[in-house]
Amino acid sequence: MKNFKRTLGGTSGLLNKICLNFLALLLVFLGLSSGLQAEETKVEKMNLVLAPLLSQEWCAHKPLEGLTLVWKGVQDERVTSDLGVLNRKSGEVLSRLVADPNLKSTLDTIVPKLLSACGVNWAKKDSADPLVDHLSSVELVVKTFGAQNQKGFFSAKAQAESQIEVKLSSPTRQSTAVVAYQLEFKQIRKKGSKALRQAIQELYQETLKQLILVPEWKTKTS
Numbered sequence: 275m276k277n278f279k280r281t282l283g284g285t286s287g288l289l290n291k292i293c294l295n296f297l298a299l300l301l302v303f304l305g306l307s308s309g310l311q312a313e314e315t316k317v318e319k320m321n322l323v324l325a326p327l328l329s330q331e332w333c334a335h336k337p338l339e340g341l342t343l344v345w346k347g348v349q350d351e352r353v354t355s356d357l358g359v360l361n362r363k364s365g366e367v368l369s370r371l372v373a374d375p376n377l378k379s380t381l382d383t384i385v386p387k388l389l390s391a392c393g394v395n396w397a398k399k400d401s402a403d404p405l406v407d408h409l410s411s412v413e414l415v416v417k418t419f420g421a422q423n424q425k426g427f428f429s430a431k432a433q434a435e436s437q438i439e440v441k442l443s444s445p446t447r448q449s450t451a452v453v454a455y456q457l458e459f460k461q462i463r464k465k466g467s468k469a470l471r472q473a474i475q476e477l478y479q480e481t482l483k484q485l486i487l488v489p490e491w492k493t494k495t496s
Contacts, residue, residue, distance in 0.1 A: 315367050318467055319374035320357060322478045324384055329391050332486055339393030341491060345386050346413035346441075350378040358421035358434070358470045371467055371474070377419060385414065385485065392486055410444040419481070421459075421473055433458050434473045436481040440488055451490040455480045 357371045373380060386396060397409055421434040435456040442449050457480075459473040 316369035318369050318371050320371055320471055320474065321375075322373055322377070322380050322475070324388070324479060324482060328479060328483075329388055332483055333388070333392035336393035337486060338389060338491055341393065342395040342397055342409055343389075344397050344409050344411040346411045348378050348382045348385070348414045348416065350376075350416045352377075352416055352419060354420075356420060357474050358432070358467075360467050360470060369467060371470055377416060381414060381416070384482070388482060388486070410442055413441045413443075415439040415441060419477070421470055421477075431458065431460060432470070432473065434477045436477055438481065438485070440485070440490065442490055449490055451488045453481060453484045453488060455484055 355372055355376065357373055357377075359367050359371070360369045361367055375383075386394075390396060416436075416438050418435055418437040421432050433456065436454060438453045440451040440453060442451070455477060457473060457476060459469055
């Protein structure tokens with residue numbers, strides 16, 4: 275009986291050790307899982323640029339020559355400042371893409387330069403010249419600019435779109451033109467944000483191109 279009891283006690287001790295090791299491994303696994311779930315979403319930055327050759331091509335014939343305007347700036351009314359997001363297969367956001375400098379500052383810098391290259395003369399809104407009060411002013415309001423994904427297993431079908439209001443006002447009239455552009459693309463997860471960046475860059479350039487073509491420049495500012 276004594277030998278039997280000692281054997282039983284040894285077996286019981288071994289089982290206890292196995293159970294403790296299993297519990298330890300389980301706790302480690304749960305800890306790693308919770309750590310992954312609690313991982314912060316990565317933020318990627320993108321500098322939106324317009325190639326000088328494009329502006330030279332678009333403005334070669336000075337389509338806006340003869341206009342004198344007052345620049346009032348840009349308002350960004352988007353719900354989110356994200357240009358787009360990269361998702362896991364589960365739909366969880368893996369990374370966010372944002373503009374750096376932000377979209378408002380970027381447009382506030384590039385649009386006056388672009389329109390100037392196309393022939394627009396800019397008057398300072400704080401000028402002492404009384405004629406400035408009789409000039410038309412222009413302000414941009416960004417309603418939409420970015421990309422949205424549709425879930426897929428290996429890739430995500432995505433759509434990038436922009437909608438910007440061009441508000442023109444003078445002492446005698448006010449008008450609003452809408453500049454919009456839309457494109458579809460496939461975002462392959464294993465390639466990261468490459469496709470998203472390319473789509474956003476195309477969206478940016480095409481939106482600026484549409485801005486030059488707004489017919490209200492001539493009809494509402496004369």
